[in-house]
Amino acid sequence: MESRADLVATPEIALTGEGSSLEDAYPEPPVRRFEALHFAVRNAKLVVGLAVVLAFLVAAIAGPWLTDATPFEFGYPLGEPPSSAHWLGTTSPGQDVYSQFVYGLRSSFIVGALAAAVAGLLGMAIGFLGGYLGGVIDEILSMVTNIVLVIPTLAVLIIVSAYLSVGSLWSEALLIGLTSWPWAARAIRAQTFSLASRDFVSLARLSGQGTVKVIVKEIAPNMSSYLFLTFILLFGGAVLIAATLDFLGLGPSQVMSLGLMLNNAVSNAALQLGMWWWFIPPGVGITAIVGGLYIMNVGLDEVFNPKLRRT
Structure with a gap:
């Protein structure tokens, strides 16, 4: 019987018509330890994307410690360009742009x-259960997923945010998360459906393991790289949606964010006044974070997928 390591770690079997031994069927050994790291450090897309995201993450963590100003503090020179006193200048009402930017990065x-x-979590729960159990349960979960999937997410978020008056990052994140799971659920369901028919899963069923145990111990570990890629895409999408809501003035107004910085800049005619230091940093921050995450995703896909690797 085929071993679990052979089934999971080896590439597709080449049909040669020669021999039937296990060595002929599985000519390549299981994935070696640190093999993924070997390809990761040589993948330019992954390295560049990770460097960009880490740079902004460090700025979000350490940046607030480098200034005594707070995002909503007034009393500084009005509309001053970047200088040694104010690294990213000040706004027309007299606020420090640098402090707004680093705190906005943290919020993002x-x-x-x-x-x-x-x-x-929602996508995994629905995708795993639907793909593994199949039948009526899968049909019901797929129907719910398809219904939520065709609903215009941004329009719903705008309406809900306008009526509920989002007051914190937690509530904003919850609203975005509750409307962003359908595509992840469909993708995870398809992968689970494929793995559910493998011999090692059938063996786990025959041994008496329950549904949750099979999913957690057998299926999920063999999808770990795919789940990580899914999380990165969800992360980038959430940052972009949050920035959109904040820019429209529908996010939390008591917490500084990059979208709120753009909203304030537009409201105070920063573009017309030539105050580029007010709206360019948040725009670059949003673009760089989301772009870096998507470039990372492409690079990781090449690392995890042997067919896409470039040695």
Whole structure:
């Protein structure tokens, strides 16, 4: 009988018509330890994307410690360009742009991580159960997923945010997460459906393991790389959606964010006044974080998928 390691770690079998031994059927050994790391450090997309995201993450964590100013503090020179006193200048009402930017970065990472976690957990629960159990349960879960999938997410978030008056990053992340899971659920269901027919899963069923145990111990570990890629995509999407809501003035107004910075810049005619230091940093921050995450995703896909690797 085929071993679990052979079934999971080896590439597709080449049909040669020669021999029937296990060595002929599975010519390549299981994935070696640190093999993924070997390809990861040589993947330019992954390295660049990770460097960009880590740079902004460090700025979000350490940046607030480098200034005594707070995002909503007034009393500084009005509309001053970047200088040694104010690294990113000041706003027309007299606020420090640097402090707003670093605190805004922190908010973006918090909302992105929380929303991705909520959407990922929902997507995994629905995708795993539907793909593994099949039958009526799968049909019901697929129907719910398809219904939520065709609903315009941004429009729903705008309406809900307008009526509920989102007051914190936690509530904003929860709203985004509750509307971002359907595509992840469908993708995970398809992968689970494929793995559910493998011999090692059938063996686990015959041994008397329950549904949750089979999913957690047999299926999920063999999808770990795919789940990680899904989380990255959910993270980037959540950052972008949160920035959109904040820019429209529908996010939390008591917490500084990159989208709120853009909203304030537009409201105070920063573009017309030539105050580029007010709206360019948050725009670059949003673009770089989301772009870096998507570039990372492409690079990781090449690392985890042997067919896409470039040695």
